Amino acid sequence: MSEQQVQMQIPADIEYVYRDFFTVFAGPDDVVLEFGNVNRSVPNQVRIANRIVLTPxxxxxxxxxxxxxxxxxxxxxxxxxxxxxxxxxxxxx
Missing domain, CATH: 1.20.5 (Single alpha-helices involved in coiled-coils or other helix-helix interfaces)
Structure with a gap:
């Protein structure tokens, strides 16, 4: 596979987010990454905030x-x- 050059445009006000938890699911057609944060007030609870789907x-x-x-x-x-x-x-x- 040949690598191609791409231009990235990053807005000045891009949002940075902190995540301290993630899960990964890998299937034949896609890989799903879920990111979230551990709830500091409720033990053993995580709130998923982002789900990213990638090709394998x-x-x-x-x-x-x-x-x-x-x-x-x-x-x-x-x-x-x-x-x-x-x-x-x-x-x-």
Missing amino acids: ANALRLREILDRTIAEMQRRLSQARSTQEGGLSGGNA
Whole structure:
């Protein structure tokens, strides 16, 4: 499959939302992601706020991109910790 370039338009007032819960359903024709928040007042209750439906091909792309992005984040965090530890232990000779 060839990758094509796309232009993304992101409005200045785009809404950012916090979600601390998700579920995933994968069927033969689509993958459904549901995002929501845990109810802080009622134990064991979650309110689903968003439902996103992807084709299986796009769900696989999302997984691959998440894997690469998270691996890079972990590499940077590890590198930052190493740098921080090196600076803490190497100055009193």
